[in-house]
Amino acid sequence: xxxxxxxxxxxxxxxxxxxxxxxxxxxxxxxxxxxxxxxxxxxxxxxxxxxxxxxxxxxxxxxxxxxxxxxxxxxxxxxxxxxxxxxxxxxxxxxxxxxxxxxxxxxxxxxxxxxxxxxxxxxxxxxxxxxxxxxxxxxxxxxxxxxxxxxxxxxxxxxxx
Numbered sequence: 001x002x003x004x005x006x007x008x009x010x011x012x013x014x015x016x017x018x019x020x021x022x023x024x025x026x027x028x029x030x031x032x033x034x035x036x037x038x039x040x041x042x043x044x045x046x047x048x049x050x051x052x053x054x055x056x057x058x059x060x061x062x063x064x065x066x067x068x069x070x071x072x073x074x075x076x077x078x079x080x081x082x083x084x085x086x087x088x089x090x091x092x093x094x095x096x097x098x099x100x101x102x103x104x105x106x107x108x109x110x111x112x113x114x115x116x117x118x119x120x121x122x123x124x125x126x127x128x129x130x131x132x133x134x135x136x137x138x139x140x141x142x143x144x145x146x147x148x149x150x151x152x153x154x155x156x157x158x159x160x161x
Contacts, residue, residue, distance in 0.1 A: 018155050022087040026075070027068075029149035034067040035060075037145065041137040044126040059120075070109075071146065074101035087155050095150035102142040110134045 038060040042048050047059055078098035082090040111134065113119040122128065127136040 022153050022155050026149050026153035029152040030071045033145040035064045037141045038064045044137050046121040046123050070105050074098040099146040102146050106138050106142045107134050
């Protein structure tokens with residue numbers, strides 16, 4: 001569905017009225033989902049067997065904050081790519097681009113932190129992708145949570161925008 005307003009000023013007013021609550025819902029959904037996911041998949045990393053409970057909690061919260069920064073950056077780049085009318089216009093195109101950027105970021109960041117810097121390591125129970133070696137859990141995190149957050153955050157009455 002394409003929404004046409006009478007003027008650029010009217011569109012700008014509509015976007016400025018709709019964007020803050022949509023952005024807030026997105027941040028709440030992506031934040032809650034990522035926090036739960038970080039704690040849920042912690043046993044798939046070696047830290048689960050080697051560190052204290054406090055260190056594990058610190059690592060999960062640290063990674064969660066990184067997830068939030070990645071999500072906001074991916075959304076920002078997606079909005080700049082699709083046009084500033086988000087979330088009134090090109091909502092799902094923006095969601096697809098933001099999700100793709102999150103997945104790409106995950107592949108690169110997991111590679112850098114596991115293989116290059118050694119900041120964390122996968123436990124033997126972590127399934128990994130052939131060739132890339134990326135952990136399946138962090139990859140699924142970015143395939144599942146951003147689309148879910150976009151569904152939960154979408155502007156009411158614009159389900160097909």
